[in-house]
Amino acid sequence: MSRARDVLERLVGASGAERAVISVAALALSIVVGGLIVFVSGLGAACEAGANYHIAIPLPGSFEILLFDGRLSMFGFQSCYDPINVYEKLFIGAIGGLPWESGWQPTNFSMEVFLQRATLLLFTGLSVAVAFRAGLFNIGTQGQMVWGALTSAVAVLFVADFVPAGVAGTVILLPLALFAGAVAGGIWGAIPGALKAYADANEVITTIMLNFVAYYATTLLVREFFQDPQSTGGTQTRMVPVNSLLPSIPLGFQESRFSILALVLALVLAAVVYYVLWGTSFGFDVRTSGLQPEAATYAGVDAERTIVRSMTISGALGGIAGALWVLLANGRFLTGQEVPSLGFDGITVSVLAGNNPIGVVFGSVLFGVLKSGGNTLNFQTDVPPELVNVLSGLIILFVAMPEFFRLIGKYLGVGDEPAPAAATTDGGEEDG
Amino acid sequence: MDRTGLRRRATGVTVALLAIVSIWGILQPESAAGELFWTATETGTIESSLRLAVPIALTAIGGLYAEKSGIINIGLEGLLIISAFVSVLVTDLLGPGQSTGIPPVVTFDLGGSTYTIDPGLQLLIPNIWVGLAGGVVASMLLAFLFGVICIRYQADQIIAGLAVWLIALGLAPFAAKVVYGQPSTAQVGTFDNWTIPVLSEIPVAGEILFDASPMVIIMLVSVPVAWYGLNRTSFGYWVRASGENPKALDTVGVNVDRVRYAAVLISGFFSGIGGTALSLGAVGSFSGAGQTMVDGRGFIAIAAYLFGNYNPFGAFAASYLFSGLQALQIRLQGIAPTEVFLMLPYLVVVIVLVLVGRTRLPEAAGEHYESGED
Numbered sequence: 001m002s003r004a005r006d007v008l009e010r011l012v013g014a015s016g017a018e019r020a021v022i023s024v025a026a027l028a029l030s031i032v033v034g035g036l037i038v039f040v041s042g043l044g045a046a047c048e049a050g051a052n053y054h055i056a057i058p059l060p061g062s063f064e065i066l067l068f069d070g071r072l073s074m075f076g077f078q079s080c081y082d083p084i085n086v087y088e089k090l091f092i093g094a095i096g097g098l099p100w101e102s103g104w105q106p107t108n109f110s111m112e113v114f115l116q117r118a119t120l121l122l123f124t125g126l127s128v129a130v131a132f133r134a135g136l137f138n139i140g141t142q143g144q145m146v147w148g149a150l151t152s153a154v155a156v157l158f159v160a161d162f163v164p165a166g167v168a169g170t171v172i173l174l175p176l177a178l179f180a181g182a183v184a185g186g187i188w189g190a191i192p193g194a195l196k197a198y199a200d201a202n203e204v205i206t207t208i209m210l211n212f213v214a215y216y217a218t219t220l221l222v223r224e225f226f227q228d229p230q231s232t233g234g235t236q237t238r239m240v241p242v243n244s245l246l247p248s249i250p251l252g253f254q255e256s257r258f259s260i261l262a263l264v265l266a267l268v269l270a271a272v273v274y275y276v277l278w279g280t281s282f283g284f285d286v287r288t289s290g291l292q293p294e295a296a297t298y299a300g301v302d303a304e305r306t307i308v309r310s311m312t313i314s315g316a317l318g319g320i321a322g323a324l325w326v327l328l329a330n331g332r333f334l335t336g337q338e339v340p341s342l343g344f345d346g347i348t349v350s351v352l353a354g355n356n357p358i359g360v361v362f363g364s365v366l367f368g369v370l371k372s373g374g375n376t377l378n379f380q381t382d383v384p385p386e387l388v389n390v391l392s393g394l395i396i397l398f399v400a401m402p403e404f405f406r407l408i409g410k411y412l413g414v415g416d417e418p419a420p421a422a423a424t425t426d427g428g429e430e431d432g
Numbered sequence: 433m434d435r436t437g438l439r440r441r442a443t444g445v446t447v448a449l450l451a452i453v454s455i456w457g458i459l460q461p462e463s464a465a466g467e468l469f470w471t472a473t474e475t476g477t478i479e480s481s482l483r484l485a486v487p488i489a490l491t492a493i494g495g496l497y498a499e500k501s502g503i504i505n506i507g508l509e510g511l512l513i514i515s516a517f518v519s520v521l522v523t524d525l526l527g528p529g530q531s532t533g534i535p536p537v538v539t540f541d542l543g544g545s546t547y548t549i550d551p552g553l554q555l556l557i558p559n560i561w562v563g564l565a566g567g568v569v570a571s572m573l574l575a576f577l578f579g580v581i582c583i584r585y586q587a588d589q590i591i592a593g594l595a596v597w598l599i600a601l602g603l604a605p606f607a608a609k610v611v612y613g614q615p616s617t618a619q620v621g622t623f624d625n626w627t628i629p630v631l632s633e634i635p636v637a638g639e640i641l642f643d644a645s646p647m648v649i650i651m652l653v654s655v656p657v658a659w660y661g662l663n664r665t666s667f668g669y670w671v672r673a674s675g676e677n678p679k680a681l682d683t684v685g686v687n688v689d690r691v692r693y694a695a696v697l698i699s700g701f702f703s704g705i706g707g708t709a710l711s712l713g714a715v716g717s718f719s720g721a722g723q724t725m726v727d728g729r730g731f732i733a734i735a736a737y738l739f740g741n742y743n744p745f746g747a748f749a750a751s752y753l754f755s756g757l758q759a760l761q762i763r764l765q766g767i768a769p770t771e772v773f774l775m776l777p778y779l780v781v782v783i784v785l786v787l788v789g790r791t792r793l794p795e796a797a798g799e800h801y802e803s804g805e806d
Contacts (some may be wrong), residue, residue, distance in 0.1 A: 037603075041610045137590060201785035202738075204590065209778040210730050212723075215776035327704060344598060351591065384609035387600025388743070397595035401585040 013384040018402075019354040025405050026350070026398035027366075034391045035083035038383060042081030053082050086383050093376030094369040110372055112257040113248040116328050117342075118368025119258070123321035124346025125353065125367075126273050127189075127314045132355040133277055134310035135290035140192060140207030141318040143214030144185035144345025148319025150218045151184035152177040153326045153333035154226055156240045166243055173244035174327075181323025182316040188214060189315015190308055197304035203311075211343070219335045228332070236334035245327055262328055267316070267361065274357040276313075286310050318343065341389065345371070348392040351399050367392075442787035446753070462590065464767070468760070475639055477759050481642065483714060484755035485748070486651045487512060487706040489727075491733035492740070492747040494702030500662065501695030502675040502688075502796045504589045505694045507578050507596030508703050509730025511571040515707030516726060517604040519567030520617045520718040522703045526559040528620035533557075560623060563712055564670065568704030574600065576698025577692050597730070605720035615720035622716045623647060647709035651748075658744040671695050676792030678801040690802045702754055703730070728778065735781045737789055753778060 056064040092098055096110035124141045131138035140145075156177045163169040192210060195201040219235055228238045246259035253259060258259075277283035288296040289306050297303050321342065326333055345367050352366070353359025370392075374385035398404070457469025486789055491508050498505040526532055533554035540547055578596045578698050581587045606616040609674055612618060623646050632642040641652070662668040674691040676770040682688050710725060711718045719725045733747075740746025761773030 037606075079494040137594075139594070195782070195786050201782070201788075202734075204594075204736055205731050206782050206785055208728060209735075209781045212728055212778040213775045213782075216771040216778075220769055220771035223771075344601075347594065348598070384606050386602050386606035386609060386615070390599060390606055391602075391703060393595050393597075393599030393602050396591060396598060397581065400587040400591040400595055402579050403585040403587070404581075407585075 019356075020359075020401050022405055023352050023354065023359075023399060026395055029398050030391050031087065033394055035087065035385060037390060038081045038083040038086050038387065039079050041383075042079030043168055053084065055084060077407015081381070081383050086377065086381060086387070089198035089376050089380050090373035091389075093380065094371075094373035105109060107253050109257075110376065112253050113375060114368045114372035115253070115263060115373060116258040116368075117371040118364045119262045119266045119328065119362035120321050120342055121345055121349050121367045122263075122270060122360060123317050123324065123372070124342055125349030125364050126357055127317035127321065128346045128350035129353065129355040129357060129360050130273060130277070130286075130317065131189075131310055131314040132350055133173060133290050134286045134306060135293065136193070136196065136307065136310060136314075137313065138189065138192075138207055138314045139204055139206045139347065140189065140210050140214075140343075141314070141321070141346045143207070143211035144188045144315040144318030145325060145343050146180035146214045146218050147188045147237035148185035148322025149326045150221065150226075150237075150322075151319070151331045152181035152323035153237050153240060155180035156244045157226075157238055158328075160241045160244065165241075169241070169243040170247065173241070174246065175239075177244060177323050177327060178320055181319040181321075181326075183319065185322060186312045186316035189318065190312040193308040193311025193315075196311070197307040215335070222333065222335065224335075225335075233377075234334055237332050237334045239368070240326065245331065262324055266364075269320075270357045270361050273317075277357065283305075318346075321346075331406075334422075345392055347397050351396050442784065445787060446784075453619040457546065466709055467764070467767075471763050472756060472760060474763075477756075477763055478640055479644070480762065481752060481756040481759040482648045482651075484758045485751045486529055486645075486647045486713060487729050488711040488733045488736055488754055489651050489748045489751035490654060490702045490706035490709065491699075491730055492705070492736040492751055493654060493744050494699035495733055496660070496740075496742045496747055497662065497671060497695045497702075498699040499737070499797055500675045500794055501671045501692045501792055502678060502799065502801065503574075503579070503582055503692050503696050504793075504798050505575070505578065505696060505699050506590055506734065507574075507600075507730075508593075508594030508733055509700065509726060509728065510593075510597040510600030511574055511703035512707040512710065512726045513597075513600040513604050513724050514565035514574050515571035515704040516686065516711040516724070517608065517617070517707075517720070518570035519708040520620055520711045520716075521563075521607070521611065522566030522713050523559050523563030523620045523712065526562055527617075528559060528598045531556040531558050532562050560621065560712055564705065564708045565618070567708040567712075568701060571704030571707060572697055572700035575673055575696050575703070576693075579696035582696075583689050583692055583800070589798050604718070604724060608718065617718040617720075619717045620712070623713055643701065645709075645713055647705070650705060651709075654705075655744050655748045657767045658702075662744065667691075667694070672794070674801075675797055678796050682801075682803055688803060692801075706733075728799040732777065732781050735785055737744055739784050750784070752760040 047169045053068055055068040058064045094110060094114050096108035097104045099106075124145065127141045127144065129140055156173050159176060160169070160173060163172045188210065192201070192203050192206040195206055196203040222235050222237060226237045228236050230238075246261045275283075277287060285296065285301040285306050286309075288299065289301055289303055293303060296306075325342070349360055349363035349367050353361075353363040370388045374388040377383050377387065378385045443592075453465045454469050456463065456465040460466050461470060472481075491512060494511075495505050495508050503681070516749040533556050535551045535554065537551070537554075538549040574596060578592055581592045581595075582589050608615050608617055625643055626646050626649055628642040632638045635640070641649075659666075662671065670686050670691045671683060671694075673686075673693070674688050678688045681691070706729075707726070710729070715725070736750040736754065739750040740748070757773075757777045757780060761770075761776065764773065
């Protein structure tokens, strides 16, 4: 028994540095390939004159080292899009400009969007990561978010009439909203978990199917029971009362968009998840069943129960993301297309982070930037913001093929190291 | 209970349910079951069920080849998305409703004078069929990329498949926005029905089989062909061996990687037709909002071939079951809220997966095979 544990601990002890190198390389390569896609799609777009490429190294003041200035053409076609300009808009626009420029406010609209998306993605990323660690693919974070969002909105609307106004109400409503979201998401996550554990139903497919079910079921519920009578268009609930929103202290972000408290809560949860996975015996069970299911069973882990529990926790994290989506982003539950993308981006965040809760923090910041920058692209360029989704897919693709980078490394003579840890089905390597 | 027992139970439960509804429906035509039965057996419902089954069944056939060879292609959804989009795009760019001549008339300038090479005899191909070819090529290219990642670069197959899905999910709406300024494309029309003179006069069967969309006919032909290819040819034998016992196949001198590439390309080929059937076969345009018009059919196809136990006929039957639910939804609106019918196919897929359990996967599915040669 202890011998089995020894072997597992050693398996678990592989290096995380390689993982980080792979992630950074995958990110860089995705950005390059994404740039090519932008350039090529610019060939097909209609514009009056091709994009002017201004490539320069900026120096302090208004000086710069000019590398290239002019138009590029390919087979006689000029591209309408300048990838470098696009990335500039994407990354710098995401935080509303460069911080040292005059007039930049830390609480500007883009910053609010960036921080809000980063916070939500931290939850969805953690949700996916927990399941991944147990060797499970939770593609259903989206559905868990949707249920979490609806339940928390309905719970708050129901209870709001019975609680005092003002801060006293906040103290009751806020925890209630998060709790309701966690419970609903947890249940929706536990279902595919139980189906996997006891009926061996492939969780990739069941979670995706349940996403669709969640979408239609919540739409139906809202339309039949919780529809906002004043709504003219969309299927949505009433607005939750202002005192259920996260207070905007200590910085002056707008309550309906972002609150530092939400970010703090997310970071605390990341630490908690990290502790649970690496500091408790339950976490050990989860990780070993992810790495070596047979060995874990041999070492006395109840495989079925671990699967259900991991999926429940994963779903609960997704449900909290849903609750915060109501409280931070919309102030109400509404059916739409935005939730899904947050759930799916959680997959990319987690894969990029090597399914490590601490890595997820960095991954969610990056994707918060991409999400907020996508808005900027929409407003300021002709390049569709869907570019962000393409990048997201490319990142997963490249992270999944470490062998590719190993061969490149070999080709460049960097050295013939063993294949670094890939993002794998079995929960991946450790770096704790 | 072993896997075969589970499958038998799953099939048994399904058949029993269908039988109960049918008998009850025949005995009591006024009841809900009666309405369900009589609607489901109407010629119109069967026709639309078959049409809706095409994307799922063809994708399932392709997917089962890949999985039989040892490569689990969870990215089928992505192949459907990309081919549904590209086929419409190609048709639209060439001019919907027109034809393209092959070989083309070539005109070029040389030293101030213009020359034209006219082949004289041209084969005129309707652009919608060129669009089909475009969709199939796009899907096969993406499948090839997936194959390279999994076989050459030994990526985890599930993650690589998810990547293929997410890339297509981003790329198709992205490209549609570049070309059309919105995530959906223009309307380019659909395939005309193929009507076989005399035979289409036969009541019911004639209407269904001999006056049908070419996509339906392609599907009905593909099912037995795929079954024959998998079970009666040496290539099919290699595919099965490559998934069950790659080492043995390697020993007898067949290149396992090459067989797997071929199987993955086959999954791309069939998904390409399936995606085209979805856009050009039914609606005449591509819509890229949300989960795109594909809406999870790639994953439903996986469930279909698992339920069908990797048998093309079984996969077709399962696809028909799922698409029949969709067809009923269109016909039975009003009985219950639309959403109930919309979510029904997805729920049934979950139930089917529970009943089937994890099908006995090919022994070496999901594993990279390292030939001892290099």
